[in-house]
Amino acid sequence: MTSRTLYLFASAAPPVFDVARVIETAQADGWDVCLGLTPTAARWLDDSLDGLAALTEHPVRSEYKVPGEPDVWPKADVILFAPATFNSINAWALGLTSSFVVGVVAEGIGKGIPTVAMPCVNAAYAQHPALDRSITELREQGITVLYGEGGFTPNPPGSGKPKAYPWEAALAAARQIVDQT
Template sequence: MTTKTLYLLCSAAPPVFDVAHVVEDAQTRGWDVCLGLTPTAAHWVSESLDGLAALTGHPVRWQYKFPGEADVWPVADALLFAPATFNTINAWALGLTDRFAVGVAAEALGKNTPTVAMPCTNAALAAHPQFDISLATLRGAGVELLYGDNGFVPGPAGPDVPSHFPWPAALDSVDRITATRL
């Protein structure tokens, strides 16, 4: 069986605390998972980084490597960016790649890597006019966005934890968009 590699990229939103379960679910689906985090997400799960690296078999990354260093991850067959915060979605759409995870996601578009993203934000931030522009930009670049009726539905501003983050739907989408390519 050919190994297929999934880059799982996560922003700092409460669903990131479920990432170990998501990795395990992806692995049962046949994915070799490489985990990348925004710096704040890495800080949030800092006590679990060694365990997550052991689980994936790859270093967990949140910083760019130095020029000339070998890449420690295999080439991606697909990319899933979830949870993707308001800031991450806007930075990605604008091509602002100062954060490792956003840079990897931006490059994936140019490499035609099948890409799925599930935003995770509240309704107040989602009402900002740039957010809709950013979603449209990413859709136009070929990203399958799981947002609204077909994915994450934002709740009101204030609560720190969304009532439900549909991780299985995200992995189902990755499986679906790669089924004919792998």
């Protein structure tokens, strides 16, 4: 079986602490996983970065490479951006690419890379009108956004359930997109 490459991107939200298990699940399903993190997520996982790089057999990236440097990852078959925070979703929809992972997914729209996003926001952020606008914009650009029924549903502030984050739905959506192409 030919290995498929999954770029797994994550923002700093509590489900990011479960990323090693998610990588192992994806690998068991035949994915070659490359892990990209927002700068804050990389800081949160700082003590685990070497282990995550060993697990994926690829460097964990949270910064842009220097122009002219070779790319250290294989080409992506699909990108899964989960958890994607309020900030990351809005920056992506607006094309604000100051972070590596947001830059890659923004460019991925133009490159036609299939992409799945699953937000992780609390109910207070969900009330902000920018979130709905950004999700609509990303969906109009062809991004599969798992938000609401069948995806992530916000919890009241301070009452998140990181272990209940629907990682399986996110991985299944990435698999389905690749299987359809």
